[in-house]
């Protein structure tokens with residue numbers, strides 16, 4: 131409801147700003163103001179989209195899923211972008227299926243966000259490493275990049291909603307990933323190699339020990 135109430139005025143602000151923009155000549159002194167309104171409205175729309183996907187995710191449908199196939203599916207979506215950006219893929223998936231009790235769509239979103247961040251950190255190319263393995267306790271998925279790592283001064287904030295260092299970021303990606311992994315009784319660790327890259331390790335319980343048929347609400 132809240133997002134609906136915010137979206138309507140946003141659409142009208144954006145629409146009228148665009149009409150104003152068309153009326154102005156490109157060298158008008160007011161152009162930068164109108165441009166800024168258009169840009170900020172589109173940023174707000176991105177934020178609203180993030181919030182909507184966040185709250186739609188409250189309902190979790192757990193089924194038995196092979197984490198390797200989810201990771202493969204997530205990566206497939208980005209194959210074009212990876213090629214275009216000159217990013218090599220180094221994928222090392224566990225030979226055995228690694229079963230978790232999880233919501234496939236949500237887990238895919240969680241990994242998408244990690245992969246997108248990795249891609250964005252390697253604007254000039256690099257290597258994306260995707261590794262899965264299992265320990266006694268966990269099914270582990272590691273997403274690593276060679277994008278230079280995270281400034282130690284901000285690393286404490288990266289999971290906070292709306293924290294971003296990107297011009298067009300909403301800062302919701304990692305907050306959503308964190309929430310999804312928590313809902314699956316998992317953990318997420320970050321290893322920051324300054325000047326080299328970052329490794330995000332997602333650890334999810336084995337299916338046999340995970341929650342069964344749990345539906346979360348609230």
Ligand SMILES: Nc1ncnc2c1ncn2[C@@H]1O[C@H](COP(=O)(O)OP(=O)(O)OP(=O)(O)O)[C@@H](O)[C@H]1O
Pocket residue numbers: 180243247248251275277279280288289293294295296298299300301302303304305328
């Ligand atoms: N792989 C990475 N390499 C370097 N910095 C990263 C990486 N992943 C996350 N970060 C840092 O963490 C911040 C928060 O990430 P998050 O995904 O939550 O938001 P975002 O990427 O900025 O915006 P959005 O995900 O909405 O597009 C980023 O702005 C960036 O500073």
Ligand SMILES: [Mg+2]
Pocket residue numbers: 243246247302303304
């Ligand atoms: Mg992101």
